[in-house]
Amino acid sequence: MKTQAENLSAQQSLDIITTMIEQAKGTVQKNSFFFLLWGWVVVLANLSVYGLSRFTDYPHPYIVWLITIPAAIASMVYGMRMRTTQARAATHLERISMYTWIGFGLTCFTIVLFGYKIDWQINPVITIMCATPTFVSGVILRFKPLIIGAAALWLLGIASFLVSFELQHLLAALAVTLGYLIPGYMLRSHKR
Numbered sequence: 001m002k003t004q005a006e007n008l009s010a011q012q013s014l015d016i017i018t019t020m021i022e023q024a025k026g027t028v029q030k031n032s033f034f035f036l037l038w039g040w041v042v043v044l045a046n047l048s049v050y051g052l053s054r055f056t057d058y059p060h061p062y063i064v065w066l067i068t069i070p071a072a073i074a075s076m077v078y079g080m081r082m083r084t085t086q087a088r089a090a091t092h093l094e095r096i097s098m099y100t101w102i103g104f105g106l107t108c109f110t111i112v113l114f115g116y117k118i119d120w121q122i123n124p125v126i127t128i129m130c131a132t133p134t135f136v137s138g139v140i141l142r143f144k145p146l147i148i149g150a151a152a153l154w155l156l157g158i159a160s161f162l163v164s165f166e167l168q169h170l171l172a173a174l175a176v177t178l179g180y181l182i183p184g185y186m187l188r189s190h191k192r
Helices: 010-030 032-055 061-085 092-113 123-141 144-160 165-191
Strands: none
Touching: 032 061, 032 165, 092 123, 123 144, 123 165, 144 165
8 A cells, every 4th residue: 555655746745845844934933023032132131231331330230131031931931822822743944943942042051050160251152152043043944134143143253252341242232133133023024
């Protein structure tokens, strides 16, 4: 007895593959929420740390990074809701994207946890690391603004190694604006 796969014509196989890619694109495009949420959180935190360091004598400017806790909770809730509202199984590309971002998040957490080992010079490292999952998302979507955004994250992350600790926050804010916010808004409008 022949399987259903053996009975598909070449055109039917291509149609199925095309449909799967379009489904993955649609789901990743819905993830513009994550680019915008995290883009704004990281930009605001970096600008706040810069402002508190530069213009006040507040001894703990890094405290503003606590805004990442509600952002992480919002991300998890939104992600769980997305999963429950989708009746279909995740595609291979969606799983690759999801696990790439999960790996990135776990690595960022580890770097923050042990940041004291590198004298808290974590902004350049995390900025460069942001480039990889952004690039992967851009490739999956075939969305050049994310690929260009990944290049901006990488280049500005490198530049961050060459400037003062204070200026690293301005470069990180610029990098995330170019890498997350602009592509995120473009992705959101492209979805419509």
